[in-house]
Amino acid sequence: xAKTTQPPSMDCAEGRAAxxxxxxxxxxxxxxxxxxxxxxxQGPQYIIHGLKNNETNEMASLIITEDRKSSTLILPHATLxxxxxxxxxxxxxxxxxxxxxxxxxxxxxP
Amino acid sequence: xxxxxxxxxxxxxxxxxxxxxxxxxISGHNTLYWYLQNLGQGPELLIRYENxxxxxxSQLPKDRFSAERLKGVDSTLKIQPAELGDSAVYLxxxxxxxxxxxxxxxxxxxxRLTVL
Numbered sequence: 254x255a256k257t258t259q260p261p262s263m264d265c266a267e268g269r270a271a272x273x274x275x276x277x278x279x280x281x282x283x284x285x286x287x288x289x290x291x292x293x294x295q296g297p298q299y300i301i302h303g304l305k306n307n308e309t310n311e312m313a314s315l316i317i318t319e320d321r322k323s324s325t326l327i328l329p330h331a332t333l334x335x336x337x338x339x340x341x342x343x344x345x346x347x348x349x350x351x352x353x354x355x356x357x358x359x360x361x362x363p
Numbered sequence: 364x365x366x367x368x369x370x371x372x373x374x375x376x377x378x379x380x381x382x383x384x385x386x387x388x389i390s391g392h393n394t395l396y397w398y399l400q401n402l403g404q405g406p407e408l409l410i411r412y413e414n415x416x417x418x419x420x421s422q423l424p425k426d427r428f429s430a431e432r433l434k435g436v437d438s439t440l441k442i443q444p445a446e447l448g449d450s451a452v453y454l455x456x457x458x459x460x461x462x463x464x465x466x467x468x469x470x471x472x473x474x475r476l477t478v479l
Contacts, residue, residue, distance in 0.1 A: 289468075296367070296454050296470025297406065340405055347461050349394060350419065351468075353405025 256280070257341045262358040265335075271328040273357050275341030278322040283345050286317060288326045290337040291356070297340065300326065304346075331361045365389070367471035369455050375477045381443035384474045388436070388457030395432060396468065397440050398454040406454055412438065442476075450478045 258276040265271040277286065285304050289297040301308055301315045303324075308315040314327040328335055340356040368387040376382050388395050393414050398406035409428070411419040414435040423430065427446070432438040442449055452473040458466040 294472070296456065296473055297468075298470070299467040302465055338405075347466055349396075349411060349458070349466075349468075350408060351406075353407070355403070356405055 256284075256343050256352065257354055259339075259341055259354065259357045261355065262360065264360045264362060265328075265331045267333060267361055267363050268330055271326075271331040271335065271359055271361070273326040273328075273339050273341075273359065274323065275326070276323045277341070277343045280321050280343050281345075284343045285346050286315065286321075286324050287342040287344065287351070288313070288315065289340045289342065289353070290335075291340070292334075292337040297353070300339075331359075333361050333363065335359065336361045367455055367457055367469055369453075369471035369474055371474055372472060373475050373477075375479065376445055378447055378478050379444040381441065382445050382476060383442075384440045384453050384455075384476075386438045386440070386455030386471060388438075388455070389459075389469055391459060392457035392469070393435065393460050394458045394466070395438050396454075396456040396458075397430060397438070398456065398470075400452040400454055400473070402451070409440070445476075445478045447478050450476055452476070 287302040288300040291297040303315045317324045338356040338358050340353045342351045395412040397409040400406045410423045410430050412432045430440045452475050454473045456468045456470040458468045
């Protein structure tokens, strides 16, 4: 029941900004956008979440379009350690049931 | 602070054999999740516990899979008998009590199961 669409893979040069898009055209008014990432051989790790305003933390920025049908996760200065699969998830706040989908494999290259 | 602990990290068994996975969540986290992750796909929820109660086990194949969280702390996921198609990574996650802030899910490293 994945409610999001993400490109299967993206490349980014080390030190440059990585912009990962996510389409969630059927998002409901009470659903938040969450981003997790999974580095090889590890469990997923929370990055950021938002409802309708742009959000920023120490890891990334989240830009949500005004109609909330899409969003972009921005890693401002990608490093080799950011190579991972990034999952965009929509879900009601604290609903505790995520559909991860297949995510975007981000390859950060030297 | 210790993270979510899972053991074993790797398990290889013959088909039709039983197998069990253990998870110790982060201290104080009352919600515990078991996920299944097939190669190249995202995690899929199998079961969610709130303390010792399984509040969502709709995706758990109950003919061969079982889980328990007897004292509301650590948990065991069992498969009996295992099938070839059960080869996957089994992830455990935990989250703190629901409150005013987002209850992030913290994942363990997973157990990679290979069924021969």
